[in-house]
Amino acid sequence: MSQAAVIPNVTTPEWELPSRGVVGMVCLIVAEAAIFTIFVVAYLYYVGKDRSGPTPREVLDLPIFTSICLLSSSLTVHFAVAALHQARRGLCSLWLAATVLLGGIFLGGTAHEWYTLIYHDGLTIQTNLFGTTFYSLVGLHASHVIIGLIMLTLALIFSLNGSMTSKHTGRLEVLSLYWHFVDAVWVVVFTVVYILGR
Amino acid sequence: MAADVPVPAEMAQAATTHTAPRRLVLDVLNDWVTTVDHKKIGLMYIGYALVFLVVAGIQALLMRIQLSLPNNDFVSPQAFNSLFTMHGTTMVFFVGMPILFGFGNYLVPLMIGARDMAFPRLNAFSFWISAFGGILLYFSYFGASGLYGAGSAPDVGWFAYAPLTARVFSPGHSTDYWTLAILLSGIGSIGTALNIVATTICMRCPGMKLSRMPLLVWLYLVTSSLVFVAVSPLTAAQIMLMLDRYVGSHFFDTQAGGSAVLWMHFFWIFGHPEVYILILPAFAFANEIIPVFSRKAIFGYAAMVAASVGIGFISLSVWAHHMFTVGLGPGANTFFVLATMIISVPTGIKLFNWLATLWGGKIHFTASMMFAIGFLFQFLIAGLTGVMLSIAPFDWQLGNSYFVVAHFHYVLVGGILFMIFSAFYYWFPKMSGRMLSEKLGKWHFWIFLIGFHLTFDFMHVPGVLGMPRRIYTYEADRGWMIWNMIISSGAIFQAAGTLLFVYNMIWSYFKGPIAGPDPWDAWTLEWSTPSPPPAYNFAEIPTVASRRPLWDLKHPEDPDSNYE
Numbered sequence: 001m002s003q004a005a006v007i008p009n010v011t012t013p014e015w016e017l018p019s020r021g022v023v024g025m026v027c028l029i030v031a032e033a034a035i036f037t038i039f040v041v042a043y044l045y046y047v048g049k050d051r052s053g054p055t056p057r058e059v060l061d062l063p064i065f066t067s068i069c070l071l072s073s074s075l076t077v078h079f080a081v082a083a084l085h086q087a088r089r090g091l092c093s094l095w096l097a098a099t100v101l102l103g104g105i106f107l108g109g110t111a112h113e114w115y116t117l118i119y120h121d122g123l124t125i126q127t128n129l130f131g132t133t134f135y136s137l138v139g140l141h142a143s144h145v146i147i148g149l150i151m152l153t154l155a156l157i158f159s160l161n162g163s164m165t166s167k168h169t170g171r172l173e174v175l176s177l178y179w180h181f182v183d184a185v186w187v188v189v190f191t192v193v194y195i196l197g198r
Numbered sequence: 199m200a201a202d203v204p205v206p207a208e209m210a211q212a213a214t215t216h217t218a219p220r221r222l223v224l225d226v227l228n229d230w231v232t233t234v235d236h237k238k239i240g241l242m243y244i245g246y247a248l249v250f251l252v253v254a255g256i257q258a259l260l261m262r263i264q265l266s267l268p269n270n271d272f273v274s275p276q277a278f279n280s281l282f283t284m285h286g287t288t289m290v291f292f293v294g295m296p297i298l299f300g301f302g303n304y305l306v307p308l309m310i311g312a313r314d315m316a317f318p319r320l321n322a323f324s325f326w327i328s329a330f331g332g333i334l335l336y337f338s339y340f341g342a343s344g345l346y347g348a349g350s351a352p353d354v355g356w357f358a359y360a361p362l363t364a365r366v367f368s369p370g371h372s373t374d375y376w377t378l379a380i381l382l383s384g385i386g387s388i389g390t391a392l393n394i395v396a397t398t399i400c401m402r403c404p405g406m407k408l409s410r411m412p413l414l415v416w417l418y419l420v421t422s423s424l425v426f427v428a429v430s431p432l433t434a435a436q437i438m439l440m441l442d443r444y445v446g447s448h449f450f451d452t453q454a455g456g457s458a459v460l461w462m463h464f465f466w467i468f469g470h471p472e473v474y475i476l477i478l479p480a481f482a483f484a485n486e487i488i489p490v491f492s493r494k495a496i497f498g499y500a501a502m503v504a505a506s507v508g509i510g511f512i513s514l515s516v517w518a519h520h521m522f523t524v525g526l527g528p529g530a531n532t533f534f535v536l537a538t539m540i541i542s543v544p545t546g547i548k549l550f551n552w553l554a555t556l557w558g559g560k561i562h563f564t565a566s567m568m569f570a571i572g573f574l575f576q577f578l579i580a581g582l583t584g585v586m587l588s589i590a591p592f593d594w595q596l597g598n599s600y601f602v603v604a605h606f607h608y609v610l611v612g613g614i615l616f617m618i619f620s621a622f623y624y625w626f627p628k629m630s631g632r633m634l635s636e637k638l639g640k641w642h643f644w645i646f647l648i649g650f651h652l653t654f655d656f657m658h659v660p661g662v663l664g665m666p667r668r669i670y671t672y673e674a675d676r677g678w679m680i681w682n683m684i685i686s687s688g689a690i691f692q693a694a695g696t697l698l699f700v701y702n703m704i705w706s707y708f709k710g711p712i713a714g715p716d717p718w719d720a721w722t723l724e725w726s727t728p729s730p731p732p733a734y735n736f737a738e739i740p741t742v743a744s745r746r747p748l749w750d751l752k753h754p755e756d757p758d759s760n761y762e
């Protein structure tokens with residue numbers, strides 16, 4: 001019959017294991033980082049190999065303001081988690097709203113940049129290798145921003161209607177990890193596309 | 199109790215199993231479709247992989263019939279191209295990955311004393327998305343050319359080199375089915391791998407330190423971590439291929455300056471670690487099975503862990519040995535030659551540790567153990583031809599020949615499949631509650647062993663004689679016929695052995711002897727549960743003090759914890 005493997009006289013006083021949410025998110029981040037790496041490698045591999053224009057130097061402007069917005073949203077989401085941890089729900093909602101706003105500004109900046117590139121500079125994904133790699137890399141990042149914004153907005157709604165309390169701090173922290181990752185990827189994309197690639 | 203003593207009605211009812219009302223088919227189906235239980239998901243993974251194993255095995259048989267004679271036209275050249283593409287794709291993505299994840303899903307929580315995986319719903323999602331991928335791949339037979347007219351299966355080869363996959367060379371939708379199927383299976387793989395890592399790290403029962411985890415769990419941890427960094431590049435490359443085919447981008451479009459070699463790099467950055475993703479679980483099974491049937495604790499636990507982690511890291515830096523014939527230049531060639539040779543060192547450490555475990559042991563030659571010993575022998579040979587092929591000039595001679603096909607089938611069949619069979623004989627009693635027939639199992643072993651060696655030993659020869667892989671047929675005066683005939687006849691033995699195995703599973707499921715919780719007198723936690731384990735696994739979460747908790751339980755006078 002069934003024997004439970006309980007070994008007597010063994011005491012394990014503290015048995016604390018890491019939070020599975022954090023571990024799961026770290027795993028996801030590693031996998032996503034590998035995807036981004038491949039797109040970055042493709043960008044660097046093809047940079048300067050175009051047979052026709054436009055080239056990055058001709059059409060790309062440094063998106064400094066929107067980058068600052070995105071990077072500072074890492075801070076605001078951190079403050080939101082801290083506020084939730086201290087059970088200050090109003091403050092948490094405020095910081096979450098700020099995060100969503102900053103992320104939204106970044107996304108708006110990307111939309112404006114793409115609009116200009118497509119309608120004024122005539123650069124589409126089909127135009128040349130620069131177009132191919134630029135839109136796919138920046139687009140991959142932007143799609144991650146969109147997913148993050150959807151989740152942050154949900155968190156904001158839950159925070160406003162009071163269903164998110166300080167016992168959910170761990171979960172909001174997992175979401176904030178994702179958001180930090182999206183911001184960190186932007187540092188890489190910014191460096192590769194707007195500095196090295198230009 | 200004696201039959202003539204009247205018993206109270208309630209007790210009688212409890213003692214009679216057949217009085218429980220038979221559940222409707224829909225109920226059972228609903229139960230399986232909606233389940234989030236790691237054991238049921240594991241079994242579904244395994245069942246689904248076995249179906250595809252038979253399908254892809256039949257494809258291999260068709261190819262072997264076609265090649266058994268020169269100038270044969272048993273199948274058309276077009277059909278042959280889809281056959282080897284579908285055989286390779288199916289075996290890697292829809293047999294190898296799911297069967298290994300199936301065992302992992304089933305065994306990892308049981309072995310670490312957990313009640314389920316860390317994310318049960320993600321687990322179900324990952325399974326169903328992978329299953330959908332496999333079905334999508336096979337739907338291409340009907341739907342790939344657009345629904346009017348006959349469909350066509352993908353025919354670009356399992357590594358789908360550019361520019362074969364460009365719209366011009368691969369019109370219709372067959373390549374898109376291939377891309378989407380692999381993309382979906384990749385998402386499923388990453389989900390399950392994430393789950394296994396989180397389970398291993400966060401769900402261990404009290405006392406189960408990392409240094410006390412069963413080696414199987416360690417290897418699943420390494421293999422799942424590899425999935426993140428190996429499968430994701432493939433996902434990225436498939437996204438690029440989809441963009442090329444649908445939106446008109448130029449990643450692999452050489453006319454616009456894109457590079458076909460870049461696809462090769464991206465594919466093999468996935469493709470080579472993938473080989474290790476598949477073989478590490480086979481090592482994992484060997485690490486559990488060989489000690490139990492040698493009646494000894496594993497030799498060199500720490501070295502085994504270190505070797506596994508080492509293989510995981512080195513496997514990320516060997517991919518371009520698939521590309522020696524591309525012409526990477528002497529610097530890159532040298533690097534990949536050396537990296538490939540170095541990876542045989544941790545693999546060798548493992549082999550010696552298994553031998554040392556056998557040494558002086560009281561070996562029980564069960565069907566499971568026989569497959570495991572076959573694995574040791576065959577994996578050694580597969581590794582040796584691997585070292586031969588790692589030498590770039592040797593590879594220039596034999597790259598893309600049947601020698602390569604023989605080498606990797608030696609790994610995949612002689613190594614992985616043998617160990618999977620071994621795992622079935624070992625864990626089937628736990629999963630079903632009944633023993634597999636040992637007699638049929640031994641027949642299965644010998645027939646399959648003969649078939650395997652007929653096919654894959656002799657397959658090296660036409661490779662050395664210059665027969666390229668993936669050819670549809672060949673001229674009679676090449677001198678390849680006799681070898682191909684032997685290879686094809688071996689395939690028939692393998693098919694017969696596999697049929698015997700399937701029959702054994704079905705027969706034993708209904709008629710096999712009752713297994714009991716611990717038929718092998720084994721030492722890991724899964725054997726402390728009833729067979730099959732209840733939905734909650736452990737009525738009471740166990741506490742462990744050594745690597746072999748059940749040894750401690752059975753031998754309280756001499757527990758392992760005294761020595762570790």
